[in-house]
Amino acid sequence: MRLTQAKIERIRRINAQTIHLELGLIDEALYRIKPGQTLLARLVDASGEPLAWDPYLREQWWPLGMTGQNTLLVERPANPRYEPGQYVSLLGPIGEPYRFSQRAKNILLIAYDADPTPLTIMLTWLLRNQLNVTLVLLGRARHYGTDHLSAEVEVIRGEDGLEWDDMVMTLGWADQLYAVVAPDDERQNFKALLDMLLDRKVVIPQRFAYGIFQPPTVCGTGACFACALRMSNSSRPRLTCTDGPAFDLLNVRLD
Ligand code: FES
Incomplete structure (x- = not known):
């Protein structure tokens, strides 16, 4: 996991509630980010300082993957505060990729x-x-x-x-x-x-x-246990930020 900085190159509205942000200046470490892995993001100024109205917690951003132009597509709720040219501080990748069964069709x-x-x-x-x-x-x-x-x-x-x-x-x-x-x-x-x-x-x-699972992700590194889930098959909790976000529902204590 690394702390890097990217820039919003383009914004495309895909439906009434949702936009795709196209991020440029992506660190090569994120080129192979996989479905299920996320980024903890916050808007920053050109020098990397948080903006004055920045929320305390970073937002969890869900990438779709790299484009052919070395930009990273991210799906976000539509929000007028996103603008092309803005800088974004990114912490990630967070979590494990989704695991698809090899036999699944x-x-x-x-x-x-x-x-x-x-x-x-x-x-x-x-x-x-x-x-x-x-x-x-x-x-x-x-x-x-x-x-x-x-x-x-x-x-x-x-x-x-x-x-x-x-x-x-x-x-x-x-x-x-x-x-x-x-x-x-x-x-x-x-x-x-x-x-x-x-x-x-x-x-x-x-x-x-x-x-x-999408609990508040405070640290994203497995240090704070804010995202811990109790498991039915183990006394050891699993962490959404390092072991998740996807868990077999049969193995999670949902009571
Ligand atoms: S968010 Fe801190 S341990 Fe998962």
Whole structure:
């Protein structure tokens, strides 16, 4: 992990709520950042000093990967404070890449009442590796505009709860599932998701259902334990910032 500085070269709005920032002057150490790894970012001035209204905690930014022009694409909520030419201090990469099963052909992504960005950033990689992808948008996530996504991605919009048309068929089709839920009560929301899966599937195998956890990331280095998760298969907590962000939901204590 390194502390580096980049510059916002371009900003592209991709839907009503979301933009892509294209970052230049990227340190070569970040060229191989993988889906699932994030950056702790804050806007700075040209000399690297935080801006006067800078928040105490760095923001967690989700990169989509490098472009052909040695710039790094990052997906962010639309916010007028981002401007081309701004400098950004980046700490990262944070965490481990998502682990896809080598046998998986069909990947199900579920965003429930949460911004789907931790899921959409993996789409390019999944399609490049010829995996079939279905993205289910539930609750407030169903308002996420998807016109910018590849037509190869099947998008299903459900309702307010954890239900959608043909859900039994979709769950049976999937070889692996990744989900994000509202971070306000993340464990409770993941428990509701796991209970729904247990109701609909006879068996949930290990390494099938992964939750992408997004607790406040204070240090990003494994030093403060602010992001610790209790595990059901070990007395040792796991840290979202160094071991995550994705964990098999069967292994996390969600009570
Ligand atoms: S954020 Fe400090 S240990 Fe994870």
